[in-house]
Amino acid sequence: MSKSRLSSEYEHGVESFLKFAIKNVEDREAISCPCTKCGNLKKKKVETIRAHMYSNGIDLTYHTWIWHGERSAMKNSKNDRDQEREDEPKFDVEEPIDMVHAAFDSYAENPTTFKNILEDDEKPLYPGCREMLPDDNELPLSFYDAKKSLCALGITYEKIHSCPNDCILYRKEYEDFNSCPTCGMSRWKVGQKDTIKEGVPAKVLWHFPPIPRFVRMFRNKEFSKELTWHADKRIHDRYLRHPADAPSWKLVDHKWPNFAADSRNLRLAI
Secondary structure, three states: OOHHHHHHHHHHHHHHHHHHHHHHOOOOOOEEOOEOOOOOOOEEOHHHHHHHHHHOOEOOOOOOOHHHOOOOHHHOOOOOOHHHHHOOOOOOOHHHHHHHHHHHHHOOOOHHHHHHHHHHHHOOOOOOOOOOOOOOOOOOOOHHHHHHHHHHOOOOOEEEEEOOOOOOEOOHHHOOOOEOOOOOOEOEEEOHHHOEEEEEEOOEEEEOOOHHHHHHHHOOHHHHHHHOHHHHOOOOOOOOOOHHHOHHHHHHHHHOHHHHHOOOOOOOOO
């Protein structure tokens, strides 16, 4: 294939990408740049992105344009694992990307710190290191396999909108508020020219609820025995052998006897 033909195809690909991005992104003045240097972590104007894609090239690992409005191919692809996936918890590949964006936003005032984090990620574990793990290791081979294990364990999370100044969480009585009743800050992210991007939260709390983890623990026969050991196996001889023998545990039992009556109820300590 001639060089001129390759150049023409690349130019066509760049323009197709830019048209798609302009059509789907919320702010046309701040689009994630997919060039090899920016890696979708820096937002630029269309003209700058076009120049970057020609001078730096596009990140070849960026197959599905999830940062530019395209839905993940994982949800719709058909392959030999589709039947297996139908019975598993559903999750979006965009979620970890949201976490990267949240981290990037947190370092917006000090971009050098975020840049250093990314550079550290590229460093080898030791001089000459190419592969982190040896052959025949049993760790997950892909993000999908890793997250499938986490979902199976009940390790889920919730995203809750938060006031940028940490005054409130937008839940319960504040769920439908658009600004903080304490400091007046907008719930939504403010873009260029002070335009409010309604629907894009200014700050998000990542909450890891404990209840699904507790349910998962009780599904295991051996774990469930350990969780109720204080009621079924503990020796009552007035010696401090277990947290259940401590005054704080007994105080909980005394104040909430209905709670204490069921040995499966758990007491958490920090």
